Amino acid sequence: MxxxxxxxxxxxxxxxxxxxxxxxxxxxxxxxxxxxxxxxxxxxxxxxxxxxxxxxxxxxxxxxxxxxxxxxxxxxxxxxxxxxxxxxxxxxxxxxxxxxxxxxxxxxxxxxxxxxxxxxxxxxxxxxxxxxxxxxxxxxxxxxxxxxxxxxxxxxxxxxxxxxxxxxxxxxxxxxxxxxxxxxxxxxxxxxxxxxxxxxxxxxxHKLSKAEAEIDWQQPAAVIERQIRAFDAWPTAYSVYRGQALRFFAAQALRQTNTAPAGTVVAETRAGIDIVAGDGYLVRILELQMAGSKRLAAADFLNARSLLGEHFSKVNS
Missing domain, CATH: 3.40.50.170 (Formyl transferase, N-terminal domain)
Structure with missing residues (x-):
């Protein structure tokens, strides 16, 4: 011993x-x-x-x-x-x-x-x-x-x-x-x-930075999903919504396509919020958080508001 x-x-x-x-x-x-x-x-x-x-x-x-x-x-x-x-x-x-x-x-x-x-x-x-x-x-x-x-x-x-x-x-x-x-x-x-x-x-x-947290919706769905999952603790992936950060904590890349422009919210259900990625596939958002609010499951988030038809684009490059 x-x-x-x-x-x-x-x-x-x-x-x-x-x-x-x-x-x-x-x-x-x-x-x-x-x-x-x-x-x-x-x-x-x-x-x-x-x-x-x-x-x-x-x-x-x-x-x-x-x-x-x-x-x-x-x-x-x-x-x-x-x-x-x-x-x-x-x-x-x-x-x-x-x-x-x-x-x-x-x-x-x-x-x-x-x-x-x-x-x-x-x-x-x-x-x-x-x-x-x-x-x-x-x-x-x-x-x-x-x-x-x-x-x-x-x-x-x-x-x-x-x-x-x-x-x-x-x-x-x-x-x-x-x-x-x-x-x-x-x-x-x-x-x-x-x-x-x-x-x-x-x-x-490489060391993580806040600068890489903003989502580029022109990227493929699988890349965006992995970014959201990887950054869930910090720096937390986000898109700008009405001038403030809308943060995403959990997501799933779907094998479903849509012809809407990348960054468009095309569906909302209790299962999640579906956003079109650059390759035409969908990213389903499972958990998110508005500025000044709590982190919520998509179903709870949708009880109070809708993002349907919203279009996200990268603001900071």
């Missing part, structure tokens, strides 16, 4: 919470948590703790929030914890080579894709956008490059027809927690067989 490890944990958003919870419930000792500095958020622009910091405080853990790891002081502080391993999950800071070498077993990263596919900041959303049928989690030995380290464990996760960015995020966060414990169990027994990534198969998951 492998021994308990002294762990420093580095993570920031919700994705990184399940793995920290799993570590706290395990035999391993969490020495400290590193997370991004508090950021102003909300209408009051008050400083807000990251989800990982919230959990760390509740658990009574030491919390470190350096602006970077470039300084000798930040590196010395990490070294003082004398950790066996540093676990990193969506932390958001670059770790220099000097930092990667501090823990006895180096730094392990929980990455939400089947590397080398979808290296980078937004692997979950880019997998959905691309129409991938499978994704997963890779536990990787961190190296100086961007998500280029040796792969220690890969676990697959099918992408279903109803998955959105949020549901896939939640599945992979939990899967990452389970995979991490598996790797830690084998780390000290030399049972792991590191696999180098094939650079020829690598592709990059």
């Amino acid at each position: 492998s021994r308990a490890l002294r762990v420093v944990y580095a993570g920031t958003p919700e994705f990184a919470v399940p793995a920290l919870q799993a570590l706290l419930a395990s035999k391993h000792e969490v020495l400290a948590v590193y997370t991004q500095p508090d950021r102003p958020a909300g209408r009051g622009r008050k400083l807000q703790f990251s989800p990982v910091k919230e959990l760390a405080i509740t658990a009574g853990l030491a919390v470190e929030q350096p602006l970077s790891f470039k300084s000798a002081e930040a590196q010395a502080s990490l070294k003082a914890y004398a950790a066996d391993v540093m676990v990193v999950a969506a932390y958001g800071l670059i770790l220099p080579q000097a930092v990667l070498a501090i823990p006895a077993y180096g730094c392990l990263n929980i990455h939400a894709s089947l590397l080398p596919r979808w290296r980078g900041a937004a692997p979950i959303q880019r997998a959905l956008q691309a129409g991938d049928s499978m994704t997963g989690v890779t536990i990787m030995q961190m190296a100086a490059g961007l998500d280029t380290g040796a792969m220690l464990l890969k676990t697959a996760c099918p992408i279903t027809a109803t998955d959105g960015g949020q549901s896939l995020h939640d599945k992979l966060a939990q899967q990452g927690a389970e995979a991490l414990l598996q790797v830690l169990e084998q780390l000290t027994d030399n049972q792991l067989k590191p696999e180098q990534q094939n650079e020829q198969q690598a592709c990059y998951a």
Whole structure:
């Protein structure tokens, strides 16, 4: 049986919470948590703790929030914890080579894709956008490059027809927690067989931006459906309706055609709101939200208003 490890944990958003919870419930000792500095958020622009910091405080853990790891002081502080391993999950800071070498077993990263596919900041959303049928989690030995380290464990996760960015995020966060414990169990027994990534198969998951959230109805129905599903948590796909954003959270591409111009609402039923895409096929909107209102199922939305005959076109290019 492998021994308990002294762990420093580095993570920031919700994705990184399940793995920290799993570590706290395990035999391993969490020495400290590193997370991004508090950021102003909300209408009051008050400083807000990251989800990982919230959990760390509740658990009574030491919390470190350096602006970077470039300084000798930040590196010395990490070294003082004398950790066996540093676990990193969506932390958001670059770790220099000097930092990667501090823990006895180096730094392990929980990455939400089947590397080398979808290296980078937004692997979950880019997998959905691309129409991938499978994704997963890779536990990787961190190296100086961007998500280029040796792969220690890969676990697959099918992408279903109803998955959105949020549901896939939640599945992979939990899967990452389970995979991490598996790797830690084998780390000290030399049972792991590191696999180098094939650079020829690598592709990059660009960071999400608000600018790409507006729907171009000239695109094919399948592309628009995947955009809506991928962006359901953030930045949320939208069209401009009466000068404000009408946001879409769930959609289905239909194998039905219509000759109306792209962007035209041609049908409304309790099943959804049908809009013509650029290839003539329909996109059925299942959930949506007007500015200042709640997110609603299409049937509930239609109880109060109609979009029939409305024509959406991309305003910002």
